[in-house]
Amino acid sequence: MQFDDQLLSVLGGMERIASGVVPDAVLKKLGVNGWSELETHAPYDYLQEPYELRSTDAMQQDYSRLYRGDSWPTARALAAASTPPEPFFYFLQQQLWEDIAGESNDYFEASIDGRAQG
Helix, strand or coil, rough: CCCCCCHHHHCCCCCHHHHCCCCCHHHHHHHHHHHCCCCCCCCCCHHHHCCCCCCHHHHHHHCCCCCCCCCCHHHHHHHHHCCHHHHHHHHHCCHHHHHHHHHHHHHHHCCCCHHHCC
């Protein structure tokens, strides 16, 4: 990503931008004045050309090892889809559920004093 040299100097360099440390004054100024217009950009040459349709087997030509057979849901996926919510629970990763439970427990413990005081 390209940044204007003046913006880079105000923010303290690319390292500070990458670390997410941006001065509040700069953010407030952007909130009031808005973003500046884009001054420079380098579009790719192919984006300037008219779109050309590709043949239906173009992917197979470019990537010869792609699977060419029929595809359908597995028996387990079909069994998990007998009601609308079941595929959601089937395909969600176990680690995500554990992370959600952990964050819920952390929030519960962090806010217990506020709930006890009413």
